[in-house]
Amino acid sequence: MIRFEDVSVTYDGAAEPTVRGVDFEVPEGELVLLAGPSGVGKSTVLGAVSGLVPHFTGGTLRGRVTVAGRDTRTHKPRELADVVGTVGQDPLAHFVTDTVEDELAYGMESLGLAPDVMRRRVEETLDLLGLAALRDRPIATLSGGQQQRVAIGSVLTPHPRVLVLDEPTSALDPAAAEEVLAVLQRLVHDLGTTVLMAEHRLERVIQYADQVALLPSPGAPLVLGTPSEVMAVSPVYPPVVDLGRLAGWTPLPLTVRDARRRAGLLRERLERTTAPGAEDVRAGGTVPEPPVPTAPRKPSRGPRFLRGRTPSPVLNPSAPAHPAVVDALTVRRGRVEALRRVGLTVTPGETIALMGRNGAGKSTLLGALAGLVEPSAGTVRVGGAVPHRTSPRDLVRRVGLVPQEPRDLLYADTVAAECAAADLPHARLRSRGGTPITGAAPGTCRALVSGLLPGIDDDTHPRDLSEGQRLTLALAVILAARPPLLLLDEPTRGLDYAAKARLVGVLRSLAAEGHSIVLATHDVELAAELAHRVVLLADGEVIADGPAADVVVASPSYAPQVAKILAPQKWLTVTQVRKALA
Amino acid sequence: MRTRAIQTGTMRTGTLHPGAWWVWALGLGTAASRTTNPLLLTLLVVVAGYVVATHRTDAPWSRSYTAFVKLALAVLLLRVAFAVVLGSPVPGSHTIVTLPELPLPHWAQGVRVGGRVTAEGLVFAVYDGLKLAALLVCVGAANALANPARLLKSLPAALYEVGVAVVVAMTFAPHLVADVQRLRAARRLRGRPDRGLRGLAQVVLPVLEGALERSVALAAAMDARGYGRSAEVAPAVRRTTAGLTLGGLLGVCAGTYGVLTAEGGGYGLPVLFAGLAVALAGLWLGGRRSPRTRYRPDAWGPRAWLVSASGVAVAALLVVAAEYEPSALHPGVVPLTAPTLPLWPMAAILLGLLPAFTVPAPLKGALTAPPPPTPEEQA
Known part of the structure; x- marks a missing residue:
């Protein structure tokens, strides 16, 4: 159905081809998963199927791509629209009209289908995707999962034979992701649609794939095979595969169910080792002893401490016992209560994962802590101050938030300029205020960048960094002010496993230095790796708050794969298991 | 053809054609522009507001109504503020307050800042501002009731x-x-x-x-998604299209020149219209190159006729009334007289309430949408 014949793509101005010698075929009616680390050209391969590469993006495509017998060299994307449906990473960028029903019809209108055919297909698609109740709704009012389903529906109505999806679930909470994947599976099974999809979160999708096409590293040839064959050699793999490799299971299990069946022996072995709670606080649920003294430091120690150009982030000495205290916080938006009587106390050195559906109020809570959202009722105290009344310059030394789109934080042209800008407000504050309360010595941010991201050139434009590097740069910029409380909103979106592992390392060492970290995330594996405590939000209310192991294991959608495999034992991550077995 | 389309469900019949709402609202707006009687203007605003209150949905475009009302209020206040500060063209004898006058150089003669504020001037400004505000509220009502995007879909x-x-x-x-x-x-x-x-x-x-x-x-x-796909058309048709469009546009240019210059008074208008017709024919022929079809266009049913007719009736009756009863529709400012509520124009304006009773209200349950997620939450 899709055939790549020795394809290489070179973008204008690039010295090297982005992908080289890609040669594979996707048979009709199969779901093929395109996997690989960031930056290997997955999106380029997907774009070549719909003809957007190179017709829209520019660049040179060598070799030949044919879809349903049509050569993309001679067919423009619009002439492939009836055989290929493409959904990009951001569904919002995809919508042309403003209501669900019109959006579903748009593609068919362009193709000139008869009115009665259009009406019938719209109704079928509404049912197929479970969108019937939303048909008249303006798209802007839908949740992330609903928008993603509308985006898929809008390319389904012309009955394409091929569906191309770029990261369809990365922005979705676990339940919404399953919803979307169930739809895809139904399309493959019932309609015989051919699906080619790229996704970083393999743990969500690998079990649905008939075949996996792996791009192991930039420029390396593409490997195509059954999921278990490919996973045995892949540099990117989900936790279930990691556990399978650790336990030496062959063939590798790909689903939790397969792994559970074989896990009897492993469970017995683990039974005999130390229970996870005894030595690892992450699973044990004991809140760590605060590594920084809770009593205020002697003022005399502060300045000496801070004048030194220590590259490691040093906490604000005036920080009170709790970096953040939220009490009965209610936030109203129009008639809707985004948060209802939420209480949360953050202790120093603690990592908290905020989880819950899209739109449950996670970002609002982070926004309230960072002073971006004004409480309608209740109190928020961050480092003893009321965040939304504190001047931004003062607030950055108490709390730092890395938003969902880290790029928003960066506006300079080079990494060096970005760092200089990050140090500036603090330096200025010190020169004007006389007594240095805290301050980033010039170079603090740059030292942080070198520590977190070795090998980044000063002259690099932030836009040219990879997703993970940009996140780290934003993190360094925020850390330059040494806030005792660090907030991260959905930090792993678009990160591959390697970048995620680096982020986990960075955040762990920050927590060990006494930073409190609150992260809002859909990524259950990340929460399992990092969090001491998990707070579940639903509909603006806290519905669970407790040690990570307890909260996460009790919930089927928020349990990480290892917990599901090894239940009822409370193991959360492969790292823990590896340590216990060693 | 149309009946069959309605029967097979390829036309949208459940909702009112957005064009009908616009005709209705513009009718009310025209009516508002014909009178300065504050009682009639207030009645118009109330009529428009009542229909909006009963018939608007929770869609984002409906929320713009509040913005329009605020804008209308701002216009009214601004108009009065100007009258106070800059004075009024209306002569008046009832001085309310005298502001200190800013001395201006002689070249700014005719401009006055500060000075006497008369009751007549104020009342005149309020009447005038109210007229503008009522117009804005009517446009806002159209915006709230009809999806502007859907209206554009009805274009040729x-x-x-x-x-x-x-x-x-x-x-x-x-x-x-x-x-x-x-x-x-x-x-x-x-x-x-x-x-x-x-x-x-x-x-x-x-x-x-x-x-x-x-x-x-x-x-x-x-x-x-197939935007800009073109159907195969015979080269002859393509050439004719290009010729018609180009020729038509040339004709329009020549015609406009003729109309605007003194010499071309005779041939200007005919050439302009002929050019327009040729250009439109070119556009129509060009439309055949596009294979697009339209999904569920709105049907213009009896309700749409009723709604638009009620708007047109209000406008027409007030235009007539302005001819026959100018004093009632334009209450005197100099000398100051209390405005009265003329019976017939009032009844005419109440005709504008017709849509409130003939158009079924939207199902609140089906259309009630939570407000859009905040930017941070959207992803």
């Missing part, structure tokens, strides 16, 4: 591209606002003040960058 096929451009622009505006909010929040997170001109200026560039990126992404999505 040849103007389809224009419609798409406008719809895309309209969906872009809220995105831009969200971007500005997000980037200002990000500035705050960097420890920079998020208020003030400088704060805004530094946000402009990234916002424009984001808008550009989004439009490129949208263009890619539209291309991949």
Whole structure:
């Protein structure tokens, strides 16, 4: 159905081809998963199927791509629209009209289908995707999962034979992701649609794939095979595969169910080792002893401490016992209560994962802590101050938030300029205020960048960094002010496993230095790796708050794969298991 | 054909044609422009407001009504403020207060800042401002009741591209606002003040960058979904289309020149109209190159006739009334007289309530939507 014949793509101005010698075929009616680390050209391969590469993006495509017998060299994307449906990473960028029903019809209108055919297909698609109740709704009012389903529906109505999806679930909470994947599976099974999809979160999708096409590293040839064959050699793999490799299971299990069946022996072995709670606080649920003294430091120690150009982030000495205290916080938006009587106390050195559906109020809570959202009722105290009344310059030394789109934080042209800008407000504050309360010595941010991201050139434009590097740069910029409380909103979106592992390392060492970290995330594996405590939000209310192991294991959608495999034992991550077995 | 289309469900019959709402609202607006009687104007605003209250949905475009009402109030206040500060062209004898007058140089003769504020001047300003405000409220009502995008879908096929451009622009505006909010929040997170001109200026560039990126992404999505596909047409047809369009436009240019210059008084108008007709024929023929079809266009049913007729009736009756009873529709300012409520114009305005009783109210349950997620939550 899709055939790549020795394809290489070179973008204008690039010295090297982005992908080289890609040669594979996707048979009709199969779901093929395109996997690989960031930056290997997955999106380029997907774009070549719909003809957007190179017709829209520019660049040179060598070799030949044919879809349903049509050569993309001679067919423009619009002439492939009836055989290929493409959904990009951001569904919002995809919508042309403003209501669900019109959006579903748009593609068919362009193709000139008869009115009665259009009406019938719209109704079928509404049912197929479970969108019937939303048909008249303006798209802007839908949740992330609903928008993603509308985006898929809008390319389904012309009955394409091929569906191309770029990261369809990365922005979705676990339940919404399953919803979307169930739809895809139904399309493959019932309609015989051919699906080619790229996704970083393999743990969500690998079990649905008939075949996996792996791009192991930039420029390396593409490997195509059954999921278990490919996973045995892949540099990117989900936790279930990691556990399978650790336990030496062959063939590798790909689903939790397969792994559970074989896990009897492993469970017995683990039974005999130390229970996870005894030595690892992450699973044990004991809140760590605060590594920084809770009593205020002697003022005399502060300045000496801070004048030194220590590259490691040093906490604000005036920080009170709790970096953040939220009490009965209610936030109203129009008639809707985004948060209802939420209480949360953050202790120093603690990592908290905020989880819950899209739109449950996670970002609002982070926004309230960072002073971006004004409480309608209740109190928020961050480092003893009321965040939304504190001047931004003062607030950055108490709390730092890395938003969902880290790029928003960066506006300079080079990494060096970005760092200089990050140090500036603090330096200025010190020169004007006389007594240095805290301050980033010039170079603090740059030292942080070198520590977190070795090998980044000063002259690099932030836009040219990879997703993970940009996140780290934003993190360094925020850390330059040494806030005792660090907030991260959905930090792993678009990160591959390697970048995620680096982020986990960075955040762990920050927590060990006494930073409190609150992260809002859909990524259950990340929460399992990092969090001491998990707070579940639903509909603006806290519905669970407790040690990570307890909260996460009790919930089927928020349990990480290892917990599901090894239940009822409370193991959360492969790292823990590896340590216990060693 | 139409009946069959309605029976097979390929036309939208459940909702009122958006054009009907616009005709109704513009009718009320025309009526408002014909009178300065504050009682009649207030009645018009109440009528429009009542219909909006009963018939608007919770869609984003419906929320613009509040913005229009606020704008109308601002216009009214501004008009009165100008009358107070800059004086009024209406002579008056009832001085309310005398403001200190700003001495101006002789070349600014005729301009006055401060000075006497008369009751007549104020009343005149209020009447005048109220007229503008009522007009704005009527336009706001149309916006709240009819989806503007749906209205553009009713354009003829040849103007389809224009419609798409406008719809895309309209969906872009809220995105831009969200971007500005997000980037200002990000500035705050960097420890920079998020208020003030400088704060805004530094946000402009990234916002424009984001808008550009989004439009490129949208263009890619539209291309991949078949936008701009063209059907095979005979070369002869293509050539004729080009000839007609070009010739028509030339004709329009020549005609306009003729109309505007003194010499061409005789041939100007006919050439202009002929050019227009030829250009339209070219557009129509050009529309055949596009294979597009239309999904569920709105049907113009009996209700649409009723609603638009009620608007037209209000306008027509007030135009007639302005001829016959000018004193009742334009209450005197000099000398000051209390406005009266003329019976017949009042009854005519009440005709505008017809849609409130003939059009079924939208199902609140089905259309009640939570407000859009905040920019931070959207992803």
